[in-house]
Amino acid sequence: xxxxxxxxxxxxxxxxxxxxxxxxxxxxxxxxxxxxxxxxxxxxxxxxxxxxxxxxxxxxxxxxxxxxxxxxxxxxxxxx
Numbered sequence: 001x002x003x004x005x006x007x008x009x010x011x012x013x014x015x016x017x018x019x020x021x022x023x024x025x026x027x028x029x030x031x032x033x034x035x036x037x038x039x040x041x042x043x044x045x046x047x048x049x050x051x052x053x054x055x056x057x058x059x060x061x062x063x064x065x066x067x068x069x070x071x072x073x074x075x076x077x078x079x080x
């Protein structure tokens with residue numbers, strides 16, 4: 001697989017923490033950064049899919065009425 005060099009700046013404390021983690025896992029900094037980017041991209045992709053699914057449901061009219069939400073929320077309140 002082709003790879004490209006990507007460069008960015010980090011505060012020294014983050015670089016030290018990254019290097020310490022890499023050392024303890026017997027991995028290199030590049031491996032950990034690649035894993036971190038993969039995890040970030042997966043999370044963002046999932047989030048966008050959930051937003052798009054919610055919009056599609058709303059566009060299809062699959063909504064909950066305000067009165068029903070109020071009734072549900074009233075059950076969640078703590079009684080004094």
